[in-house]
Amino acid sequence: MTVVIGFEGSANKIGVGIISDGEVLSNPRRTYITPPGQGFMPSDTARHHRAVILTVLKEALEQAGLKPADIDCVAYTKGPGMGAPLVTVAIVARTVAQLWGKPLLGVNHCIGHIEMGRLITKSNNPTVLYVSGGNTQVIAYLERRYRIFGETIDIAVGNCLDRFARVIKISNDPSPGYNIEQMAKKGTRYVELPYTVKGMDVSFSGILSFIEEAANKMLSSGQCTAEDLCFSLQETVFAMLVETTERAMAHCGSQEVLIVGGVGCNQRLQEMMGVMCKERGAKLFATDERFCIDNGAMIAQAGWEMFRTGRVTELEDSWITQRYRTDEVEVTWRD
Structure with a gap:
């Protein structure tokens, strides 16, 4: 059994999800909402994520009924997305991986969506x-x-x-x-x-x-x-x-x-x-x-697929890439 926790925060949603061998154990999230007529600025969005991310992490572990020791890998959104929110989430994921002594994995946001869609719908x-x-x-x-x-x-x-x-x-x-x-x-x-x-x-x-x-x-x-x-x-x-x-x-x-x-x-x-x-x-x-709106479980699912084929991200490579294209990733987990 492989258990992966995923951190997503590339735009105005912050989510932490836990996946165990294709089963969604938890997937809480929060949304930063601005007044009508206004968009969301990167710095304000990052501030929102910083304020709630530890609460969402705690919720994810509680809903899944797991402790840090039960997690095998920590996945986070490497990109694409808004710079400041991505950095906020990457720092938390990096810190958590080091505190818990777990391997880290940077995941492409778009591929997270695709792998979650394939898992939930069973499309071939x-x-x-x-x-x-x-x-x-x-x-x-x-x-x-x-x-x-x-x-x-x-x-x-x-x-x-x-x-x-x-x-x-x-x-x-x-x-x-x-x-x-x-x-x-x-x-x-x-x-x-x-x-x-x-x-x-x-x-x-x-x-x-x-x-x-x-x-x-x-x-x-x-x-x-x-x-x-x-x-x-x-x-x-x-x-x-x-x-x-x-x-x-x-x-x-x-x-x-x-x-x-x-x-x-x-x-x-x-x-x-x-x-x-x-x-x-x-x-x-x-x-x-x-599952179609940004969530942590989709990052965990893509991370799970990558992790089982031996992929990990070294600490010195664990930055973010705002323009991270879908076709840049080698898909090692599909035939």
Whole structure:
């Protein structure tokens, strides 16, 4: 039996999770929430993480019914993410590993999402759509790498949604994306927005500036409601993601899609992807907010996979990398 504890804190969530041979023993987390109209700054987010991380660590051990002696390895998010929050979590993980006398493992955040998705959904070899506040990638596994087939060439889809939420002052509690999703359900009118797919890549900054400008004019003149704009934005950006995912599936001859990352819990995105999969005779896999939103267990799971193939991170190499690409990691645990 191998027990791995994972520390995640690359953005506004701080989580500590414990995994034992594919079983999630505990996975508590906290979210740093800012007032409507505001994003979260790296320094404030890091301060929040520092304030609660030891409480979350204690919770994780208590929920799992374990003591430090029962842990075999300490995994932490090496990147990608926001610098100050990543450093906060890395320092705690490094300290804990030294105090407990355990090996340390730096984990790629994106691969944490993929391995958690594979564990929970039992999908075999899916084409992965990874969508979150900081990342948008279409990924497939080949020859010991998670290959990036397409990605955003500017901002991530989650960032696009979050920034639009700020423009029309939507609450950040529990998350801007969730609140946009609820408002979109009440939207009745589709407002045409720029649709930007370039081969396998997507671009969201043009849509964002267009809808930011349109929001002020259209809402003040009563041409449409805030709900209509939420609906239109979701339909447009999700259609772009479904298109690029389908193209990657066709290229790989794949019959499985796995959606991971915070935006992955969006029911409308899952619904649209489901329609495409049905038309292709393919299967869709997705998780709920416990596992698709950043959490410690996903870092523990990727760490568990790496640790059982003999990977560890030496103390002098245990820094963070803000731009840590998915395809930089050698995937030693898959055939």
